[in-house]
Amino acid sequence: MLVNALIHLKAIDWSILFLYFLFVLGVGVALKRGVRTSMDFFLSGRAMPAWIAGLAFMSANLGAQEVIGMAASGAKYGIATSHFYWVGAIPAMVFLAVFMMPFYYGSRARSVPEYLRMRFDEKTRGFNAISFCCMTIISSGISMYAMGLLLNLLLGWNFNVSMWVCAGIVLLYVRLGGLTSAIYNEVLQFFLIVFGFAPLVMLGLHDVGGWAGLQAGLAHVATSRGFAPGAWSESWRFMGRPAANPMGVEWFGMAMGLGFVLSFGYWCTDFLIIQRAMAAESMSAARRTPLVATLPKMLFPFLVIVPGMIAIALTQRGGSGFALPAKLDGSPNFDLVIPMMLGHYFPNGLLGLGLTALIASFMSGMAGNVTAFNTVWTNDIYQPYIKSDGSDQHYLWMGRSATVVGVVLSLGAAYLVSEFNNIMDVLQLVFAFINAPLFATFLLGMFWKRTNGHGAFVGLLAGTVAAAIHHGITLPGSAAAGIKGGWLALVHHYPSEMAQNFWTAIFAWSACFIVTILMSLATAPPDRKTLAGLVYSETPRIESQGVRWFEQPALLGACAIVAVVALNVVFW
């Protein structure tokens, strides 16, 4: 399926790409000797300094959907996309570091599902572990499919070959060096992504006449779509009514749905990222891991959202020689914002660097999925349910094998997406329902000692059902009943899909929260002796005396909050 490539590479671009491949593989090979136990493989022997774990924490989340998707949102919604960072990430990261890490790290659990078993019971862990594994494979498959498609469209590379080569490289380095290899490469990929996209922002901003020029350009974009001139360049001013901003959401749904339920649900419970903090060398380093990540996370909107804003301003202005290719239905293909901007601004040389950065973002996201999958599979499914009397070497072998199986299953999922798009949409929806209420379970589990296993399990089911029902009785915009919602009956219309998502999350969380409390009260309380180190009231406070100020999580967290409030105010 060779198409006309949109970008043409030269020898220099290929050299940069191959150098990168060489280095990521080299890191894996060099780390192989150090992997002796399953603890080395799954949690880097808990030996990572905070800054390395922190950058990996940031980078594992920085998959391709992030880079491509956030630039697309930057074009579609403007600076309001920054809510996904300044509202939807930083507060939750600080909460994780200051309040939750003591229990995750202090319990010595090897994974998030394992924490659930220690705190609640086997059924809650099993439910979480199985759904997590399925979800990881699906999201990894979707991301691989997106990458294959993009490289094909962009460079004319064969869809199958580009997918298999990238997956093969990730497979090799993770299998060789385990989590350490993934983390080291995530740090390398992080710097590469920064250096690959930073010139794009500089050249683009300079080209459109700086921030003022960009604002002027975006005012045309906004007015031509029937919004106030500032709708693309001011993040909060138009959040009063859904109709006044291009996202179609109002501030309460934004703050509660995204800022609280979705963001805390992701950052505080998703093992893919928490695994990086669990690999830290000490409790103090584990708590600083998410805090180290807040700084780059806070600044990333400038790297990934601003290019999208520049792209839409250029498209609106016309005459710049920049245009977004159209999708089949004639609307502009926003997913191509970053690649088309690379082609527009970068000469050969930098082009190779930008493309390598793009591929690096795919690979860091994929490695995050693969390492989380092999750990949860081996520790939370294989060991308890299939073979519980194996030696440590046996589980190390299983971890390596699970890496291969995980990558192969992801490739399978990628082909499933390309053949049966609808099946994947349904699966994704189902797992979104399962995920939505999770944070309520952890919040109650960590801070209310009366919560018990029955409460947690039934609460999770109730939250999932509530999410499904809410989705089944509402519809966004003018969508028809079906995958977008309304498959039960039609009770309410939301102004946008995003608003519907936020409210689905709010309902799921509330249902889980209430049912967990009621069910826990109706059944026997957990044995206090089993709760030490797992619940706030049963755990001794961490001594902060004698700790240097720049190593105190609470203080660092407060700095991050102050900085993020300042950013919100500046771009209000």
Add this chain to the structure above:
Amino acid sequence: MQFDIRIPIGAMFSLIGALLVIYGWWANMPTVPGSGGLNVNAWWGGAMALFGVGMLALAQRARSLRTRGRGALTERRA
């Protein structure tokens, strides 16, 4: 920790940076929009190489601090 991650990062950025600088000087590139006539390959390559060398220097410093620390320890024991 196995080896200092700053070594491969430093090496990779120095190499890519050097490649870009050489290519920027050697190849006659058309001016790209927004660059103001600047040779973007050479300048950005230089910045990357500088970052790479900085990383290598940090790794070197950490190494010498470690060996000096070990030396002090043996002295005390003697």
